[in-house]
Amino acid sequence: MEELDLLIRARYPLLYLVSWEEHRVEALLGEVARAHGKVLLTWSVRRGLRHVGSTRGPVLPEDTRNPLEALAAIEKLSEPALVVLEDFPPYLEEKPLVRALRELAHSLKSTFTTVVLLSPTLQLPAELEKEVSVLDVPLPGFEELTQLLKEIVAVVRRGNKASIELTREEAEQLIKAAQGLTLSEAENAFAKAIAKDGKLSAEDIRRVQDEKRQVIRKSGLLEYYPPGEDxxxxxxxxxxxxxxxxxxxxxxxxxxxxxxxxxxxxxxxxxxxxxxxxxxxxxxxxxxxxxxxxxxxxxxxxxxxxxxxxxxxxxxxxxxxxxxxxxxxxxxxxxxxxxxxxxxxxxxxxxxxxxxxxxxxxxxxxxxxxxxxxxxxxxxxxxxxxxxxxxxxxxDLPGVAERREIFRIHLERRGRKAGGYDVGVLAELAVDFSGAEVEQAVIAALYEAFGEGVELEQRHLERAIQETFPLAVTLRDEILRLREWARGRTRPASLAGEARKE
CATH class of the missing domain: 3.40.50.300 (P-loop containing nucleotide triphosphate hydrolases)
Known part of the structure; x- marks a missing residue:
């Protein structure tokens, strides 16, 4: 906002704002226009030039949907104005329009009118690169999203339509979960969370995070993983x-x-x-x-x-x-x-x-x-x-104590009580096993028991361990070299008492 205000005061004739949020940007530009005593006009190919928020201002031609006619009308404006051209860049593939915009820029330098091109992507022909100043409009920050949440909570409480079950810290987490969404997307995400169960609670933090999955999928370069393992x-x-x-x-x-x-x-x-x-x-x-x-x-x-x-x-x-x-x-x-x-x-x-x-x-x-x-x-x-x-x-490879814990985790994850097995013996047998190899040993034992038509027993687990050749055996020299390099250069992820002693 400070940069935008400075450029307008300096009478820059052409600005280019990169943003998906037309309504939010128009509201921000409305504040700037009022601060500078200017009228705010917008142009779109469907509606042509029109006033925003007020009928006060210069009389506009009836039909200005044609881009060339719109630029001609802007040049004739008699009052200081802020004019927003929505989705205008694709028309700049036409050379006559590029020429018209360049000439408009020169004529506006002696006036108090600024033209703002608003588009979600940056598309500029070479002829306009020196004429236009580009600004990226950041997505709504923490304060804007906080204000949005307060407004939604006020509406919900006023209508007794839902309950709010958030502590101050949970509300902060919910707002942070919405960061990265547009104001409209955040509003939809909050409304969806309320509609799900009639309340806004800590459980909705993950629901709001899931709304970001759409943003990620469209990029095609990143994969989104929903919260799962802790x-x-x-x-x-x-x-x-x-x-x-x-x-x-x-x-x-x-x-x-x-x-x-x-x-x-x-x-x-x-x-x-x-x-x-x-x-x-x-x-x-x-x-x-x-x-x-x-x-x-x-x-x-x-x-x-x-x-x-x-x-x-x-x-x-x-x-x-x-x-x-x-x-x-x-x-x-x-x-x-x-x-x-x-x-x-x-x-x-x-x-x-x-x-x-x-x-x-x-x-x-x-x-x-x-x-x-x-x-x-x-x-x-x-x-x-x-x-x-x-x-x-x-x-490093897990020590005995860590292997006991890993066996417990994988047995309980598959519906077995770890107390029903001697995990201490299993941990001692599984020397040099990685966590992934412990998991595969448990799975192999389950297959063995299932094939025999009996419940999983200690013998199945011990046999699966004995039949497994861990990677640490087949690649022993490489792993020893890796350990030697890490000593003194990195921080061990396990406590000294859990370190391998085999």
Whole structure:
């Protein structure tokens, strides 16, 4: 608003506002017009030029739906005005209109009239690049959404149509869940939440988050994961869990007032199947934030120059719906070949990597990045520098205590009481098993019992463990090298008492 006000006072003749929200932008421009003593006019191909909010102002020609006639009418305005041209950029493919707009810009420099092009996308012919000033209109912020929620609550209470069951902190979480939506989308999401069960409660936070799924799907570059697994579904990793617990409320206003910045992210290194991906999902659920997965394969498309643009679009979508958890899975695969990028792909990988590094270092939006990696050889050293992430954790194969916990989780998840089995013996037998291999052993034992037509017994589980050859055995040298590298360079995800002793 400050920038817009400054440009209008400086008599910039042509402005370009990029936004989906016509009604919201018109309301903002109405405030600016009143502050400057100008009339507000809008133009659309269906209605032509018309006054907004008041009949006061210059007399307009009856039919100005033709773009050329509309520009001619604007040039003849006798009073200072703010004129909004809705969805006008597609007409600029016609050269006569480009010429007419350039001439209008020159004639308006000696007047107090400003023309604003309003469109959801930026489309400018080369001839107008030096004539037009472009402003991105941000989506509604926390204060605007708070005001919207207060208005909805006031209407609901006045009509006794629903109950409001929100604490102050829950209301704050609900508003943060709506960030990234337009004002209209947020209003619809709140109304849908109320219509679901006749009340507005903490359960509606996830319903509002789900409205963001539509925004993500349309981008085509990110995958949306609804909140599912929580940290209780992750066995062990108590050091990592404690670190995350301390940051649970770090996205709230209380943390900002305390002087804390938003958490930046974590890099999870470790052995395959030890819970890195599960942890990424659990972080989002634990913090009650949406989870987006960035697939680097989608970023690198076939068109020259499109990979960098794809990354910019993905980052823009993630930032627009922040606060959010952004999961970059197996980051080393997407960034492999950075060193030889200049000779193998014309430098595309290096440029994408550079753009990603810059964003990780400079980002101000509350996007918590969880990057996972299995092979440290494939990681560029620049990624490991402090400042890109808050912490680098190493997730090792689970120790005996952690395996006991993992066996309990997977048995209870499949409807069995862990107390009915000797999980201590199972944990001792499953030496060098990863969390994923423990899960597969439980599933294999269930198949065995089902095939025999009996309930799952201890012997089925023990046999499944004995018949499994863990990855740590077949790739022992590689895992030992990974552990050696991680010692002293990363923070262990498990407490010292839970560390492997086998």
């Amino acid at each position: 940290l209780g579904s992750v066995g062990g990793l108590r050091e990592l869990k404690q670190w995350l617990d301390r940051r649970t409320a770090a996205f709230g206003e209380r943390a900002r007032q305390f002087g804390l910045p938003e958490p930046r992210g974590v890099l999870l290194l470790g052995v395959q199947g030890c819970g890195k991906s599960l942890t990424a999902k659990a972080i989002a659920a634990h913090w009650n934030l949406p989870l987006l997965r960035l697939d680097m394969g989608r970023i690198f498309s076939g068109l020259v120059g499109s990979s960098e643009e794809n990354l910019r679009k993905a980052i823009h979508v993630a930032e627009s719906i922040a606060p959010v958890v952004l999961w970059v899975d197996e980051v080393e695969k997407g960034l492999s070949g950075v060193a030889s990028s200049g000779t193998t792909d014309g430098g595309v990988t290096a440029r994408v990597f550079g753009a990603l590094l810059t964003w990780l270092q400079e980002k101000t939006a509350p996007v918590f990045v969880v990057a996972t990696a299995n092979r440290i050889e494939g990681l560029p050293p620049e990624l490991l520098r402090k400042g890109r992430f808050d912490e680098i954790f190493f997730i």
